[in-house]
Every structure is written in structure tokens, then in C-alpha cells.
Amino acid sequence: MERHIPHFQEELELLKTRLLEMGGLAEDRVRMAVRALVVRDLAALETVLVSDEDINRLHIEIDDRSLKLLALYQPMAVDLRAIVSAVKINTDLERVGDLAINIAEAALRYLQHPPVKELIDIPRMATLAHGMLRDALDAFVRRDLVLAREVLDRDDELDALKTQVFRSLLDHMTTDPETIQPALDLVLISRHLERIGDHATNLAEDVIFMVSARDVRHHQDDRP
């Protein structure tokens, strides 16, 4: 048993490293899509649309590693919750990768029209969503409850920006019907960014679940 403990902890560290890697990739893709939208770079958008192999590979690898850890060791308490959380976080990060594609698709349509307006709030939403995602992942790795709670608080800010984007675009559409179609795509992009914030919120909630005292019932009875 003593031989197993360091081994399990090493495997768990490796699992965390992979999750950070996956988070980094997902974040890069979103950043790239939003930047390409702002600077009107069609080629960069095309790249986002076809470059999800790395994320898909990591998604499968992380699920495999998690199941292996559950099957080979019988992790207890916080370690068990860490692995179940890893499975959930893995799902959330994969969806963030998918949202980068949704953003790129809407951006491609948007760029077929003249600009509706200068894009200020959408990049701001992206920065906010990235920050939430990164901090939620950091909170997971460091088991940091304070940081996790702080991520939850920032979701309101993202929501407020989304509402602001919506109102401003509604004005444009009403004043100039020519802008309806491209403005609709900006509304969709702002919704996709809001959902990235939702995924960061899920991550933060998983961290709180993992670290907090809420424990699996009867669990202690198993200890020698």
C-alpha cells in the first residue's frame, strides 16, 4: 500500500498537468477566434475551425487516465472527489473548445458584411471569460477555495456585459436594418462567451465540491 501512495499522487499530478494543458489549448482557441474577429482575419478563423484534434486527443486521454486511477487505486475522500472533478472539468474544457468553433463560425459569417460597430465589449467579455477559466483551473490545481469563490463572483460582471452588448446591438439593428444579420452574429458570439464563463463557473463549483467538507457517506467506515 505504501508503494502505491506516491505513485497515485504522481499520477494525479500528471492528470492535473494534462487538464492545465487542455485548458490552455481551449483558451488559446477562443482567444484566437476573438482576435481574428476583431482584426478581420479570415485565415485565422479557418485555422480555428480545423484545429481541434489536440483538444479531442487530450479529452480522451484525460478520461482514460481518470478511469484508470479509479480502477487501479481506490482513492478516498478528497482524492476520489479530485478524480471525479477531473472528469467533469474535462467535459467543460472540451465544450469550451467547441465554443471556440461556434465563435469562429459566427465570426466568418460576420466578416462577410461591413463592420456593424467597433468591437470593444466582445473582446472585454473574452478577456473576462479567459480570466475566469484560468483562475478556476488554478483553483483546482491548488485546491484554493478562496480563488474558486472569487471566480463565481465574476460571473455577474460577464452577465452585465452580455446585456450591454445585446442592448447596443439591438439599437443598431433597429436604426439600420442592414446591420440585422451581422449584428445577430455578434449577439450569438456574446452568448458563446457567456457560456465560457458558465463553464468556468462549473469548474469553480467542482473545486468547492472537491475541497469542501461535504463527504461521501459511510466513507470513513472503510478506513482501516
Add this chain to the structure above:
Amino acid sequence: MERHIPHFQEELELLKTRLLEMGGLAEDRVRMAVRALVVRDLAALETVLVSDEDINRLHIEIDDRSLKLLALYQPMAVDLRAIVSAVKINTDLERVGDLAINIAEAALRYLQHPPVKELIDIPRMATLAHGMLRDALDAFVRRDLVLAREVLDRDDELDALKTQVFRSLLDHMTTDPETIQPALDLVLISRHLERIGDHATNLAEDVIFMVSARDVRHHQDDRP
């Protein structure tokens, strides 16, 4: 050990029953929200907005049960994957419940305006999404690969309807700018329904993962 096997299977059955219950609740809420939108029933929408306690309670219970099963028994192969899948499915179903709220919120805004058009495709999308969700859950309970694959195929149909809804609403907005705001809410509702289909797709993928031969490495080595 022999005493444990029937016990574990009973617990697993109970877990599945709870997931079906949760799926039923989530589905009911979506159905209620879409029906209230079609018949313009504000009171029913308000009910959807405040009635997510049951789903939230089940969400926590299912997570607890899954962790307990992982901690107390050391499930192998398909049983291990079934429990990990249950955790994932639980997350998807909770999001479907959240989407019912998003639909109700947009519907409440929509009902503040005169009707944009007769609602035909949106209820059709809802019926399709429900069917996918129910069949994916059935596939999980019966470990039915064929049904799971069939759910995946139906996602294209939902996508096509979403595109049709989008085009038709865009026409309305362009022809009559008065309809821009309510039509936007219908676009958002159609996106929420599309996401319910995405969650059903996730469920179906989990079923395939659970049943298929893809197994946890080194797993067989643990068997006596």
C-alpha cells in the same frame, strides 16, 4: 465479495432510476416552457422559473450516490464506466433544467410583444430534442448501442430546423423592424433547444463509451 455483487447492482439500478427521474423532470420543464410560449401563458412561465428545486436536489443526490458507489465498491469495466457516465449524464441533465429556465426567460420577454409569427418549428424542435433526450436515457438504462447511435443521427435534423427558424426570423426582422426584439428572443430559444439536443448527443456518446469495448488499461490485471 459475493454478498457485495447483488448489493452493488441494486444500488446501480437505483442510480439509474434517479437519473430517469431527473431526465423526466428536466424534460417536463422544457415542455412546459415551450408550451407556455406557444399558448402565451405567463403564469406557467413564472412556474418554470421558480421550480428547479427538485432537479437541484436530485443533482446532488445522484452525485453523492455515484461517489458512494465508487468509494464503497470497486466497480470494474462496464460498471465503473456506468458510474462515471452517470456523473456526466447528471451534469448534462442539470444543464437541460437550466436551459428550461433560459427558454422561460426569453419567452417572458417575447410575450411582451405581439406575436411575430405562428410558432411551428420551435415546438417541432422541442419535440425532437425531447425525443433525443428520452431515447438517450433509455439507451443508457438498457445499454443499447443501436439506440444511442440513432440519437446521434437525429442531431442533424435539429440543426436543420434551427437554421430554418433562423432564416425565417431574419426575414421577419428585415421586413418589419418592429419584430426585431421579439424575433431575437425566438432565435435564442431555438439555440437553447439546439443545446438540449447537444446534451442528448453527449448522453448518447457516454452510452457508447460505457458499452463499447474501449476499456481502462491494465484493468484486467486487477482481477483475481
